[in-house]
Amino acid sequence: SGSTQCDKLTSEKTELTVTPKELTLTTENITATAGTTTTLTATFNDDTLNTGKVVFKVNGKTVKDENGKVIYAKVVNGQVSVEYTLPESMKAGNYTITAVYTSPNSEKLTAEATLTVAKASNN
Template sequence: NRTVNITARITAVGSDTIVNEGKVTFKLNGKTLKDANGKVIYVKVVDGVATLEYSFGKLNSYNNLQITAVYAGSTAFNASRSEAVTVEKPSQRTPTVITVENMTAKVADKITFNATVKDLDGNNVLYGKVIFKVNGETIKDAKGNVLFLEVVDGQVSVDYEITKLKAGNYTVTAVMGLDDFYNSCRTNTILKVEE
């Protein structure tokens, strides 16, 4: 998944004193990391170490990512900043499985396509993008642009109006794209349209 532990080690220069005070912030490509509410994340220094468990969220590429640690200092220690460290790309992508249930609808109905995306251990895929196709034709928005739908905690859905389909069976395909974290996957299911 995209959650990593970022660790900074804070040492007292020219002393064996263990740093046990102060806070650290981390920067990704120069921007301070924040929580889901937009607040700066401060990590307390304990036994000379500050560790942050952080999710890279919607980020789908590890290209040119650099982490910097900034120690704010304390009454006993001066503030300092680390050199930037390059984040390494995962050596392997996580295999994924996408599932969509068979569906039935009537001509001119609006239906919701729901897909579930998990890894091989059954954990929800946290992020990614999915497209849906009906008989090979990709679903688009009102302006004719392909709808790339965000996976959120293993779930993705889209409303689809059955205005151009006649009664019959149609193949619905869900495809999750490849990124630096997850392998792509696809599945087919049946949409039965009734009069």
């Protein structure tokens, strides 16, 4: 119930400033051939990140599964990857890969890399 033996304790106020680490996202250049499957990857500078999702785009077109649904990849330990099958009709050349991250509180980050589609060898 308390005691009259103890004096009231006080301390001075101290202001604490916490600066959060700025989150960054990177993705890697890839070389592949039309009709083959490759892995699109994105990495964050925080390997403890386990929230949010990433969609990948190739030349501005969102990567979808075989049923035409957008592939949303969940971030696990600061990384994400998606299997992507290049269309047979994709011409040789360079394409832009864009990884778009959306956090649970709607923050967005993007990173770009190059997808080089190599000419298929005709055996």
